[in-house]
Amino acid sequence: MGEPPGNQASETERLRRARRGDDAAFEAIYREHARAIHALALRLTGNNAAAEDIVQETFLRMFGFLSGLRDDTPLRPWLKRVAANLAIDRLRREHRLSDDQALAEAVDAAAPPATLAEADALLRRLPPLVRTLVWLHEMEGWSHEELAQRFRRSPSWSKSILSRALARLRAGLDPENEA
Structure with missing residues (x-):
């Protein structure tokens, strides 16, 4: 920033x-x-x-x-x-970097917020690895290649996790999703 x-x-x-x-x-x-x-x-x-x-x-x-x-x-x-x-x-x-399947399930199962919350509160709902990827990519400007290299994964791994996480965050911010 x-x-x-x-x-x-x-x-x-x-x-x-x-x-x-x-x-x-x-x-x-x-x-x-x-x-x-x-x-x-x-x-x-x-x-x-x-x-x-x-x-x-x-x-x-x-x-x-x-x-x-x-x-x-x-x-x-x-x-x-x-x-x-x-x-x-x-x-x-700390073994908080889970395997891909568990990570995907955690992102998909993250509970939507009951009210519109600040971005920081939404990020805290994400699993640690997902939160780290989102922040480093979106706020710190790390590329998918940099993330892949640091996490010893492929760029498509980073893209997939980020795509799901950002969709989940958008859904949490959408007033239409409030019940």
Whole structure:
């Protein structure tokens, strides 16, 4: 979505200072990006504690990789990519990435909302993997090829899951479906 409010020149300078060991610069980077990274991790995992762990791990990885970060590249997209990958890994470890048949049944059986709800509430009704795919594709701009590579599946797998999930979300938003 939108980029952070700071400008690229000040972020570049903070990165340079952080590389030299300036704790205040690293803290400023954290303050500027942590909320957005937490929001993404929470949307992907649906769990606040997991989201906090992902934020911590994301910034630890950034700290360990400071020398490899290019000055001319915005930091937030890199941080979001790391956080998304950590969330996917966590879901995989927790065995919340179900097999294709169970996943298709879960998407098809998701209960429609009783009232028009915010998108976030609708997303929380989806199984973790489906929610992750929808968010990464629709909001973060990941392509089907990127999703397929990250999930070790085919692009058609991603397209199929997304098509069903988006149809389900649209049905949940349709006032005609309210009883």
